[in-house]
Amino acid sequence: MAALMNGIEDGAVSNLGLRGIRLSLAMPDVLETQFRAILRAANSGTVRILLPMISAVTEVRQARDLLKKAAGQLTRRGIRIPDPLPPLGVMIEVPGAALAANALAQHSDFFSIGSNDLIMYTLAIDRGNEHVAHLFNPLHPGLLRLLQFTADAALRARIPIAICGEMAGDPRYTALLLGLGIRELSMTPSNIPLVKQRIREMDLAGANHRAEVIMDQVDSGRIAMLLDDFNALA
Known part of the structure; x- marks a missing residue:
């Protein structure tokens, strides 16, 4: 890894620095190697490729170009690759990506929202800092609007x-x-039973209506109260 990072300054890789797709595009040869490995593995099962820390359409285009280049390299070597190529998706984990979701959706095959990082970047909170960790709030109205904007763009x-x-x-x-x-929730296996039970108890039409009511609110305390009241009604 030290050899791969040669030429990248110490401290450049940080939460607000060279990480995710930024780091990958800074080392395109490495990304091409990863894509070639993924394409070869895709012959043995279902594969989707998810790009982390995307903030602009240009990053998706560059990554897709490198994926196609990797596919061409394998084809010229006589190595079988899947046709069509695996879906290329975008991780929505910075506010800029959520706000650009309409444009990103036109260049992506799927979205995946990284809720932990999206909350952290939206609210400018380091959960490891005891002075602000209590402000980490999934029900902040600004965060919920980013979720809604992203979901609407995907739909x-x-x-x-x-x-x-x-x-x-x-x-x-x-x-x-x-x-x-x-409609797709990714979680640790231990959480599946409770979430599955919650879905079975739920009326989807009611959930849609309650989400609309919650999205009209501007106070996270009020949102939390409404959400808990709605959940009590199943």
């Missing part, structure tokens, strides 16, 4: 949308997420 473009992170695995938020139009 309009007719691409799948998923969410991962603590929100996805907490049954308290299940009805709200489904009400916003998110």
Whole structure:
């Protein structure tokens, strides 16, 4: 790894620095190697490629160009690759990506919302800092609007949308997420039974209506109260 990072300054790789797709595009030869490995593995099963820390359409285009280049390299070597190529999706984990979701949806095969990082970047909160950790709030109205904006963009473009992170695995938020139009929840196996039970108890039409009511609110305390009241009604 030290050899790969040669030429990249110490401290450049940080939460607000060279990470995710930025780091990958800074080392295109490495990304091409990764894509070639993924394409070869895709012959043995279903594969989707998810690009992390995307903030602009140009990053998706560059990554897709490198994926096609990697595919061409394998084809010229007589190595079988899947046809069509695996879906290329975007991780929505910075506010800029959520706000650009309409444009990103036109260049992506699917979305996945990284709720933990999206909350952190939206609210400018380091959960490891004891002085501000209590401000980490999944029900902040600004965060919820970013979720809604992203979900609406995916639905309009007719691409799948998923969410991962603590929100996805907490049954308290299940009805709200489904009400916003998110249908794929990624979580640790231990959380599946409770979330599955919550979904079975839920009326989807009711969840849609309750999500609309919650999205009209501007106070996170009021949102939390309404959400808990709605959840009590199943």
